[in-house]
Amino acid sequence: MxxxxxxxxxxxxxxxxxxxxxxxxxxxxxxxxxxxxxxxLNRSQELPLGKDTIDFILIVAGWQYLQEPENIAEELYRISKPNGILIISFSNRAFWNKCPNIWLNGTYKEHFEYINSILIGAGWENIRNTAESSKGLYPFNIIGIKGDPFFCVTANKSY
Ligand SMILES: C[S@@+](CC[C@H](N)C(=O)[O-])C[C@H]1O[C@@H](n2cnc3c(N)ncnc32)[C@H](O)[C@@H]1O
Known part of the structure; x- marks a missing residue:
């Protein structure tokens, strides 16, 4: 994405x-x-990549636009090499009119739970969630204004 x-x-x-x-x-x-x-990916979820071919899969600021995330998670699992790594990152911004309600109304913890449950269902393992705050840009940081938060889900295909 x-x-x-x-x-x-x-x-x-x-x-x-x-x-x-x-x-x-x-x-x-x-x-x-x-x-x-x-x-x-909302029209077709079959990816034109071979089984067990990809070392690392990254989705930055995109997952929230998927309308069939279960199918995508299964396809990502198929194309990942064994021991391959999936990284899904996001923040607290989005084109809200394009997001499903679960994203629109959810907290970041609920966003994690949503992604985690779909990945588990597709066979992904070793799922980890990371949440970090970031420094605001100068000069806003000197009055304590922070930057966008960073949220990340990582997972392995481990067979
Ligand atoms: C906020 S941008 C993030 C782009 C890039 N990953 C980045 O971090 O700069 C969201 C991206 O999601 C992708 N996207 C949104 N809806 C999509 C859909 N239905 N099918 C495929 N890709 C989609 C678009 O390619 C778009 O560039």
Whole structure:
């Protein structure tokens, strides 16, 4: 669920970075992707990637737009290599008109529970939740205004 950036450390060498998204121009502009494809995941959830092929799967600020997250979690499990890692991160912002009620009305703990339960149902293991606050940007930080919170779910396919 990528855009024109992929938030990957620039000093790491990756064998291949495959991106998926909705907007062709954004994906072409993304310098970190070796290749990409376009797919509306709310229309079809079958991913055009082979079984047991992907080392790391990242979804940044995207999970809340999925209308069939159970099917996506199963597909992610299928494409992940054994011992592969899934990372789903989000904050407290969203296009609220595009989110399901469970996201719209839920606290961040409920967002964790929602994602955790779906991942467990799809076979993911070692699920961990991380919640961190972030520093506000100068000069707002000097009067105690914080930045956006960081929430993250990680999981393993461990067979
Ligand atoms: C807030 S942006 C986050 C983009 C990128 N991950 C980032 O962190 O900069 C949400 C992304 O979700 C993706 N998205 C939203 N609805 C989608 C859908 N129905 N199917 C596939 N992708 C979708 C779009 O590609 C969009 O770029």
């Amino acid at each position: 990528s855009s024109w950036v992929s938030h990957l450390p620039k000093d790491v060498k990756y064998k291949e970075v495959i991106g998926h998204g909705l907007n062709r121009q954004e994906l072409i502009a993304n310098q970190q992707l070796n290749r990409h494809w376009i797919q509306d």
